[in-house]
Amino acid sequence: ENLESVIKLTKLFATSFKIDRELFEISYLNLLSDSSTHFLLAEVNDLVIGYSLGYDHYALYANGRVAWVEEIFVLEEYRRNGVASSLMNEMEKWAISRNAKLIALVSRRAKDFYLSIGYEESAMYFRKLLKI
DSSP, X not given: OOHHHHHHHHHXXXXXXXXXXXXXXXXXXXXXXOTTEEEXXXXXXXXXXXXXXXXXXXXXXXXXXXXXXXXXXXXXXXXXXXXXXXXXXXXXXXXXXXTXXXXXXXXXXXXXXXXXXXXXXXXXXXXXXXXX
């Protein structure tokens, strides 16, 4: 029921990819049905103002599960009001409930925010876009 709102937010979030509606819907439905996925919406008066998307998986180096925040976005006019902190707090609670050893994410725009809520810098991020 929130598909349209999430598409609008994701279009604002995505800077490296153009959102394709058909492919978005496939991804959205698959994520919502995947037990390793945690998807949260932030709402004010029935308006979706933000979301977070994360997942967890087993990792050998951690001797167990690790959680990953793949996406988090809050509309600009609602930033600096605790929305992102609340979303991250809920992601952390979920990760703990899944017995994750750590929670991590990549960010190039919000370093100060993550440092302020107790995260530390750990590694560099590398990527390679694949042609399929």
